[in-house]
Amino acid sequence: MSERSWFYALKDSDLKEGSMEFARVKGTPVLLIRKNGTIYSLFGKCKHMGCRLSKGTFSDEFILKCPCHGWEYDIRSGKYQGDEDEVLDMYENKVEDGEILVLL
Template sequence: MLEPSWVFALNAEELKENSLKLVELNDKPVLLIRKEGQIYALSNKCKHMGCPLSAGTLEDHTLRCSCHGWRYDIKTGDYLGSRDIVLKVYENKTEEGKIFIYI
């Protein structure tokens, strides 16, 4: 098993405002979102049935799964239907125009 570390995800200019971008990091699908200049990194698998959230839609700071409409807060990963269900949220940083995710 790999030790947690900062992993290069993509160049910052590739992630446009209000967009979703799927990257594969250490065999983990990570969804990157830029909203109001802030970058968010979340698990790409919906907690309901594992559908890819990269096919979903962004409504303000809420990500809606395309399969069954489950909605998540992109800031916290919280499912908006229950406080007990939470998506994995990854720490991220941008350095010299490159986005890194702590995996």
């Protein structure tokens, strides 16, 4: 197994409170969401049919809804609300020198 490393995702200033942004990080689709001052980093495509989750919406209850077929995920855990065994990969992140970095 290869060692994990930190990679640039986007500028911290590009991710406003209450918004989400898609980034391709070393070939991996990553969705970054800033909610209540916390940055969440999740795999950017739905487990159902691979739809791009950045086109979806998220609610005050931390629920991200896929734009294609309505699958709902908790952005804090990546868990699909219809079957908690279905989970989006989550990525650790940090802000350093004005950049959001993701651990892959």
